Amino acid sequence: MKLWPYDGSCDATTSIAEGWRPHPINEFIFKIQTRCNLNCDYCYVYNLGDDSWKQAPAELSDELVDAAAARIRSHAMRHGLPSVAVSIHGGEPLLRGISRIENFVGRMKSGLAPVHVEISMQTNATLVTEQVAARLAELDIHVGVSLDGGEKSNSHRLDLGGKSSFARVVRGISNLSRFPGLVQGALAVIDLENDPADVYGTIKDLGFTSLDVLLPHGTWEALPVRKNPDRRLDAYAPYGDWLIELYRVWSTDESRIRLRLFDDIIHLLLGGEYSFESLGLAPAQLVTIESNGDIELVDSIGFTYDGAAATGANVMTHELDEVLTHPGVVCRQIGARALPEVCRSCPVLEVCGGGLISHRWDLLNGFKNQTVYCSDMKKIIDHIDTDVRGRVERADTAGVGAAG
Template sequence: MHTNGVLLDDRYLDVFAEYDVKVGVSLDGDRVANDRHRRYADGRSSYDRVIRAVELLSRRREVYAGLLCTIDVANDPLAVYRALSDLNPPRIDFLLPHATWDTPPPRPSETAYADWLIRIFDAWLDEGARVPVRMFESILRTSRGESSLTESLGLEPADLVVIETDGAYEQADSLKVAFDGAPSTGLNVVSDDLDTVAAHTGILARQQGLGGLCDTCRACPVVDSCGGGLYAHRYRTGSAFANPSVYSADLLKLITHVRHRTAMPAHALPYETIEALACGYGDDHDMEHLLAGQRTLRRGLLAGVHAQRSAADGWDLLTRLDAEHRPAVDAVLDHPYVREWAARCLTGGGSPGYLANIAAAAAVRAGVDAEITLQDVDGVFHLPTLGAFEATSGADGRLLVKDERFTLARTPDAVWLPVRKIETGGFTVILEDTDPHRHCHGHLAAGRLPEEEAGAWQRMFTEAWSLIESHYPRYAPGLRAALSTVVPLAPPEGGDVSSAARHAFGSVAIALPKDPATLALLLMHEFQHVKLGAVLDMVDLYDQGHSGLYYAPWRPDLRPLEGLLQGTYAHLAVSDFWRVRRDSVPGDTEVQFALWRKHTADAIDSLNGSQALTPLGMRFVAGMRRSVEPWLAEPVADEAIALAAELARRHRAASGAR
């Protein structure tokens, strides 16, 4: 039962204990907060009598259910929380005031209720969550796929029916806030059984889970925790309950904050980051979320490799360094091809002994003395992020790290090939031509570059980056923050070649093109794949079991849904490149823009029509659509539109013939 507590005494508690009735008490915080609304009719404070009831319950913990606090944002949230938690209740339950779109709650700011609760959550978390708080626990539980502890959150079916004192069955009494008679079912204990009540349309409406929510809620990234909020809070005249909660902005902000602070499930992507990435961009802060997820993933993969028990020395050194020199370990684990190697090991295609090379590279970076045997891979003893020793005949892989210097202990004259870097304007990337695990891009990687060719890369990269910063500034922060490596590919016989590998976040592979503008385009294009791959490591954008194949305007073959999603996302940048390029370079640039904006928009339509996107996937693709729609409205010469349409028709026809 629930009570304001003013009449509670030991006689009642004896009865409750006999019949195993749990008792909760309404208390809105300290004296100031509680007396704002909970006074006697003559104006006297009820606070002292409520505190007396709480003290009685504290001595009878077997019947004590906890405290319920109705939120009033006019009260100091920390004062409220301290007053409640100092009473050491079994649980605190914060209740959003009952309101609807017709009668909205008092709201001094757009997310006043979220801001109020966030201050309490941060204090609660910092203090070790010493008192259970139902709302916060429910967000944490639903974020990791478990059930909610309250009807106001989560997607579980409502399982509550009320029996009024006259025997009438009613729905939850919170529905009274919507309109007169809203909870009524027309059923009664005298004439109807509970199976009949369960079949009532009002009860069924609150048991539909995701399917019972409006489109806005279904597309929300936190719908698995929010669940649309309390059913009563969705009401609006004209559309009934087919709306988001009147507290939807608060719930989105609160849940996103909770997930961000607790990194739930593994690393949550904040709402703002998802929105920025969906539109095709993302800045350095957005990249930090992707980088953090990748670091955790790589550590897990390395632990899996260690479980094969083939690299004990490397694991022991690496874990010791991780405890004392984590930045050095992170710098090595951030190298894109560490994950590629680990993934290959776990599928039976790599050498677990290379873990020693990873540990040795971290020791060198940390300046820690060590001695360890390196793994020879494809003729080199490679140290990720540093370079490689050529494994000449008779070379011994015993590496000695001493006084920040390192050498092959028994082959001191081994040829060292230091990692190459290209740099411009404070932006530096590795030009990776020694890592034996870079051969994963579907194209032939170049060997060790001659100095002249490395110089050509430097000159062209400088010009390409200048073009990106000046003409495509929305792509520059993400590239600068997360592009760490470029792998030179062997020159193709004709055309340009580039690639991104699914397990190599932070790297793209490119054959040196004919001009800086093409290099800029290829960097932008492939980095889109890099970003989306990292997003897909953290969240589900589509049904993994979906087996449909789809036409992709840039491929001769039909593509699975992930392939179409990847290609469409990459071609956001391609379309944008030609959109800007046509203003400064005459020729076929206008045709290219007309062609690729159409292809990209058509592919977005295919994604939306797949029926296989998750709610978050729908939101992500909607962000892609928001970027493309203004481009479709930009004026383009009729001749360019006609030629682009003809090229598109020919491609589709050729694809269909195949």
């Protein structure tokens, strides 16, 4: 039996008849390196059951980089996209040295011209020397660093020998910080054992101006730590409670840094749109290019079951437009129609958007479920909504008083 979205529910022809129009791909994650020098126990690439990396080439070849650039350029020109975003991922992208990054960036920029390309890179920073940082700055690459907080909070991010990576990460961050504007932000995975104040304080003290926090990957078939199978909106919400405490710390900090999750929730509460897959209902316009040239869906979906991210397309043989009609792309572009009734009738639908698609998986309905973090998202969104409304009302009252 085929499960949603492969049961015909997200057929492109039917969706077009119902008013959907394909949105072009404008963001590309490139897996230029499939090996890593760390062994983070929560990593969806290596440690959550997806073994596809074992069969994948260790590196993305020059031939595939050139083919991908040509496909992206063709797609962008066809759809009138003046610019696209390319994010360099791994494994650890710097595992084979800065020369691999230089080669990739040069080929990508020359192959995409005249289409402008914004290039970013996600790294664990353990291999960032001052010379590497200087070259990254020259290449105009925006660097994101994966770090869960202080040394104790970073206990999941060990090297291949089981030793802490924290000191090496801090040294790499120090080297990156020598070049203003180079570091894009920190990316932290939530651990309920970690103190939100310590996580936030450490990231800020290290000089980051932006932080994004991620819910650890889990599904209804493999529940996250401390979650239970209760699907009610008011069910036990330990991650919601953790996020509320983080929000308290952040919102009362007069010199607070950007915290993307909270900033984006507020933006959506105030009527804005957001295109990242974990929030809101805007169409997803992202694909992943694997080291063998395969064009896949968002890479984090791969841990749910074998082949979950596959589209059957490859940069050597397929145009990107062919991927736009794949059910896995269609279902991430049709908004609320991709969600179950419990989501469509939820008061925070426009903000939550159903959560990250990979967190909705079960063996009965495929991906057409509420997120395993449903109660947590409802709790933190309601909390922020109440706080923002209160601040607006107090500001309005103060304004009236001043005017009087």
